[in-house]
Amino acid sequence: MDVGHYAAEPGVISASGRPEFEYNLALAREVRTEIEKLGLKVRLIGERGDYAVLHHRTRDAQGADLFLSIHHDSVKERFLPEADRFSGFSLFISSFNPKAEKSLACARAIGVKLRAAGFTPSRYHADPVLGESRSFADEANGVHYYDNLAVGRTASMPSVLVEAGVIVNREEEARMRDPQVRRSIALAVAAGARACLAKEE
């Protein structure tokens, strides 16, 4: 499991001025706890904020059954003044990943569990104006193709990037800071990962 971004480039700056890396680290640790409770082994990559080169993350994941990258989302710069309109989770996979089918199965399983826990897909990344026209791989479950995504393309194992929520939205940022909400996201991500890994595909 990859903790998105690193100390020198900590990702998005949230509505309250906190770096995304802080959110990614807190959530990744919680997901690790939940995955371990399910009896699976998990290793964090980038926990110390020292992974500047993206393909080193997938390189150092050799041997894993799944590469899971944990992030928190933003919006296009010109929509930042109205960022409170944007919310929800998004899941990204690359069709260039050698295990693209399994990547989709895992992303879908995570989306299903997140929705069952009451979370909603953001969907704006598919929009040509509001987002980047990232086509849906599974619209209902918030899964998009993002073919040049480095951690999707360079992973030798199935790979899913999770955008847990939109932290440039003030209300959503407050939710993402709530330990109960974080735990519930972590439970859903862990359960989704286990569900897809348990299936022989």
Ligand SMILES: [Zn+2]
């Ligand atoms: Zn990010």
